[in-house]
Amino acid sequence: MIRYLYLMLLLLGGLATGQIYDPEPLDPDPERMARRWVPFRVLDAQKMRTTQPGKPRKPAEALESRQPRADGTVPRRYTRVAVLGYHNFSKDAPVSEMMMRTADFREQMEYIRKEGLTVISMQEFLEWRFGARDLPAKCVLITLDDGWRSVYTEAYPILKEYKYPFTIFLYTDFMSGRGDSMSPTMIREMMKHGATVGSHSVHHYYPSTWEKCADKGELEYTKMIDVELGESRRRLLKAFGPVNTYCYPGGYVTQPMLDRIPSYGYAAAFTVVPGKVTCEENPWMIHRYMVFGNDPSIFKNAMDFRVAEVGKVVSTGSTPGTLPGKTPPPPFPVSPQPGSTVPIEVPEITADLSGVPGINLGSVNMKVSGFGRVPAKMDKATRIISWTPPCRIYMPNISVHLTWTSSDGTSHKAEWSFQVDQGVPVQQ
Ligand SMILES: [Zn+2]
Numbered sequence: 160m161i162r163y164l165y166l167m168l169l170l171l172g173g174l175a176t177g178q179i180y181d182p183e184p185l186d187p188d189p190e191r192m193a194r195r196w197v198p199f200r201v202l203d204a205q206k207m208r209t210t211q212p213g214k215p216r217k218p219a220e221a222l223e224s225r226q227p228r229a230d231g232t233v234p235r236r237y238t239r240v241a242v243l244g245y246h247n248f249s250k251d252a253p254v255s256e257m258m259m260r261t262a263d264f265r266e267q268m269e270y271i272r273k274e275g276l277t278v279i280s281m282q283e284f285l286e287w288r289f290g291a292r293d294l295p296a297k298c299v300l301i302t303l304d305d306g307w308r309s310v311y312t313e314a315y316p317i318l319k320e321y322k323y324p325f326t327i328f329l330y331t332d333f334m335s336g337r338g339d340s341m342s343p344t345m346i347r348e349m350m351k352h353g354a355t356v357g358s359h360s361v362h363h364y365y366p367s368t369w370e371k372c373a374d375k376g377e378l379e380y381t382k383m384i385d386v387e388l389g390e391s392r393r394r395l396l397k398a399f400g401p402v403n404t405y406c407y408p409g410g411y412v413t414q415p416m417l418d419r420i421p422s423y424g425y426a427a428a429f430t431v432v433p434g435k436v437t438c439e440e441n442p443w444m445i446h447r448y449m450v451f452g453n454d455p456s457i458f459k460n461a462m463d464f465r466v467a468e469v470g471k472v473v474s475t476g477s478t479p480g481t482l483p484g485k486t487p488p489p490p491f492p493v494s495p496q497p498g499s500t501v502p503i504e505v506p507e508i509t510a511d512l513s514g515v516p517g518i519n520l521g522s523v524n525m526k527v528s529g530f531g532r533v534p535a536k537m538d539k540a541t542r543i544i545s546w547t548p549p550c551r552i553y554m555p556n557i558s559v560h561l562t563w564t565s566s567d568g569t570s571h572k573a574e575w576s577f578q579v580d581q582g583v584p585v586q587q
Contacts, residue, residue, distance in 0.1 A: 225237040225296070227295065227296065228293075231277070231295045232293035232294055232295055233293065233294075233295065233296045234293065235287060235290065235293055235294075235438040236437070236438055236439075236491075236492050236511070236514065237296055238287065238293070238294045238295065238296055238297075238298060238437075238438065239296065239297060239298070239435040239436065239437060239464055240279070240284060240287075240294075240298045240299070240300055240435065240436040241276075241297075241298070241299050241300070241435060241436075241448060241461040241462065241464070242299075242300045242302060242429065242436060242445065242446065242447040242448065243299060243300070243301050243302065243447070243448055243450050243458070243461055244302050244303075244304055244406075244429070244431065244447045244448065244449040244450060245259060245264070245301070245302070245303045245304070245310075245314065245450055246258070246259070246303070246304050246305060246307060247259070247305075247307045247309050247310075247339075247452075248260070248261050248264060248307070248309040248310065248312075248313035248314050249261065249309060249313065250262070250313070254452035254453045255451075255452055255453055256449075256451040256452065256453060256454070257451075257452065258452045258453075259450070259451075259452035260452060261313040261314075261317070263452065263455075264313070264314055264317060265317050267450070267458050268317055268318070268321050268323065269321075270458075270462065271299055271321075271323075271462075272321060274297075274462065276297050276298065276299050276462070277294065277295045277297065277298045277299065278298070278299045278300070278301060278321075278323040278324060279294060279298045279299070279300055279324065280324035280326075280353070280355060281300065281324070281326045281355040281357065281403070281404060282355065283324075284298075284300050285403060285404075285426050285427060287438065288427065288436075288438060288440065288442060289426070289442075290438075296464075297464045299461075300326070300436075301318070301323055301324070301325040301326070302325065302326045302327075302328060302357070302406065302429065302447065303325060303326070303327050303328070304327075304328045304359055304406060305328070305329070305330060305333060305359060305363070306327060306328075306329040306330065306333050306334050306340055306341045306346070306359075307339055307340070307341065308336075308338075308339050308340060308341050308345075309339070310327060310341060311341050311345040311348075311349065315349055315352075315354075318352075318353065319352050319353065322353070323353065324353040324354075324355070325353060325354055325355070326354070326355045326356070326357050326404065327341075327346065327349070327354055327355070327356055327357070328357045328358065328359035328404075328405075328406035328429070329341075329346070329356060329357070329358065329359055329395060330358075330359040330360045330361060330362065330363040330391065330408065331358075331360075331361050331391050331394045331395060332361055332362050332363070333363065334346065334398075343398055343399075346399065347399065350399065355404075356395055356399045356400075356402055357402060357403070357404035357405060357406055357429075358388070358391040358392045358395050358402055358404070358405045358406070358425070359391070359405075359406045359408055360387040360388065360391050360405075360408050361386055361387050361390055361391045361394070362387065363408045363409075364383075364387065364408065365409075366409065366411045369383070369411065369413070377415075380415060381415065381419070384415060384416055384419050385419070388405060388416065388419065388420055388423050388425075389419075389422075389423040391405075392405070392423055392424055392425065402424075402425075403425060403426045403427070404425055404426065404427050404428065404429065405420065405423075405425045405427075405428040405429070406428065406429040407428060407429070407430060407431075409431070410430050410431030410432065410449075412428075412430060412444070417443055417444075420443055421443070426442065427442040427443070427445055428442070428443045428444070428445065429445045429447050430444050430445060430446060430447055431447055431449045432444070432446050432447070432501075433446060433447070433448045433449070433457070433460065433461070433500075434446035434495070434496060434499050434501070435464070435496060435499075437492050437494070437496075438492075439492055439494065439509070439511060439543070448460065448461035465498075488575050489510065489561070489573035489574070489575055490514075490515075490573070491510060491511050491512060491513075491514050491515060491573075492510070492511040493508075493509065493510045493511070493559070493575055494506075494507065494508070494509045495508070495577040496577065497575035497576065497577065498575075498576070498577065498578075499577050499578070500577070500578040500579070500580050501577060501578070501579055501580065506547075506548070506577075506579065507545055507546070507547045508525070508527065508535075508545065508546050508547070508548075508559055509543055509544065509545040509546075510525075510543070510544050510545075510559075510561055510573075511541070511542065511543050512542045512543070512544060512563075513541060513542040513543070515542075515563075516565070517565040517566040517567060518542075518563055518565060518566075519563060519564050519565065519566055520537055520539060520542065522562075522563045522564040523535075523537060523544055523561060523562070523563040524561070524562045524563070525544060525546055525559065525560070525561055526559070526560040526561075526562075527546070527548070527557060527558070527559055527560075528556070528557055528558040528559075528576075530548065533546045533548075534546065544561070556576060556577075556578055556579075557576060557577055557578070557579060558574060558575070558576040559574060559575055559576065559577075560572060560573075560574045561573045561574065
């Protein structure tokens with residue numbers, strides 16, 4: 160696994176950190192925190208809706224067009240973002256998960272340009288996620304982890320040439336400019352040309368270090384989280400200004416981290432779990448494709464936006480429309496995404512029915528393969544139906560079936576399926 164490669168980083172670098180400084184008091188409410196840094200009015204998903212919950216929508220409002228507007232944007236729910244994660248670069252060193260050839264990186268950046276995909280900045284990404292902005296349907300967010308010097312010498316000139324904004328996730332023990340690390344001067348120069356700084360902890364601890372600390376008890380573990388997640392942000396804030404995002408080193412994230420992260424002043428945090436990001440994404444577990452230098456299929460998957468295509472409601476009434484063996488994906492946001500592979504034990508299954516006209520909320524049933532009809536919860540305010548399996552799903556293919564009736568008495572169904580990767584080890 161990629162995280163084991165980080166051990167060597169612990170041997171490198173060291174930074175004089177000086178005084179602790181944080182002008183912002185902690186706030187446990189993530190939405191409120193998010194509102195504080197967005198420079199203008201932020202509306203949450205509920206407030207963005209055009210009608211009040213419970214009132215039937217006019218069909219024209221409910222079925223917003225997903226055709227791009229004159230400025231290229233689409234309604235928020237139709238945007239998909241592929242977040243790309245890179246590490247180290249070299250013109251000629253052997254490729255590996257963490258080491259990418261500079262020429263390959265250029266080819267990927269060129270592919271994004273040729274395909275007409277929109278590379279967005281972290282600020283744009285966060286504004287979209289929190290309801291303050293619309294984006295084109297297919298967007299790319301570029302992130303580079305750790306702070307390798309080669310980001311400055313190899314990747315940055317290409318990113319600058321293409322005028323792509325990007326985010327560097329730095330861990331504060333590795334930004335002295337010594338060894339293979341970038342210096343604060345290099346980082347500040349890149350910030351003038353599209354770079355945003357995010358935190359990647361203080362020490363970039365190896366999971367075994369976290370586990371050893373957990374053995375010492377909750378107090379010690381909490382202290383370590385406060386340093387790695389909280390103190391790292393304070394140091395970066397002092398050195399570079401606003402820091403709104405965190406990236407879990409090696410993708411290692413535990414429930415106590417999730418419990419505490421909203422209090423440190425971040426708006427969002429990134430994982431290493433691949434998948435397209437929707438506007439309903441959990442802001443503390445944002446999907447990201449780690450683009451390995453030795454596996455071109457990852458970039459290819461990341462650039463495949465076909466799962467974002469929206470199908471038509473399949474009617475179970477007399478209306479024809481169901482093609483045998485080829486069911487279109489639901490015409491509303493669902494998770495896990497149709498056709499995606501989720502490398503987690505117990506995926507939450509959700510469907511956002513807020514855009515479905517005339518739906519009788521009490522009539523919605525969810526069936527999940529292997530579980531039959533499940534006691535899914537319908538949030539009447541957001542109209543999101545959700546269910547989390549009570550145990551690990553041992554089947555690789557999971558189908559979800561939703562049925563409901565409309566106020567005019569017609570019945571409908573929608574279905575999708577996704578895969579559960581059984582091979583991904585789960586951290587204890
Ligand atoms: Zn890292």
